[in-house]
Amino acid sequence: MYSLKKELLKKHYKGDNKSVEYIFNRLTDYCGKPVRYNMSEEEPDYKWDFYNSLFFVITVVSTIGYGNLAPTTSFTRIFMIFYALIGIPINGIIMVTLGEYFGKSF
Known part of the structure; x- marks a missing residue:
């Protein structure tokens, strides 16, 4: 997943936040689950409330x-x-x- 993010950023990033938002929205649609805007591979810890x-x-x-x-x-x-x-x-x-x-x- 990280390599796909990196490849899309190289190919489609135009230096503004709008293009980054567009890329991650497309990834979210493709993957069927939310893709975070940070480049970390770590999943967020769930609060065990x-x-x-x-x-x-x-x-x-x-x-x-x-x-x-x-x-x-x-x-x-x-x-x-x-x-x-x-x-x-x-x-x-x-x-x-x-x-x-x-x-x-x-």
Whole structure:
């Protein structure tokens, strides 16, 4: 990705901020996710506040798994495997129970 950014800047950069903005907007459209205006390859650290943690937990037990947040150490990866092994069936039971409840209600 870095080489693509560099190549586009060489080819299309005209020395003004408007051309840089145009290039990165095109990259964003092409990649399907936002491309930052800095040339760093590092991803920003996510804040593990309550809402991001809840989002991560829901994506694990619902088996969506967007992949934007992921455990990084071996211990946390193993922990998440066991968490998913327990959480996914519980989530399924809850969904079935809610479905039956709403099915009888309406």
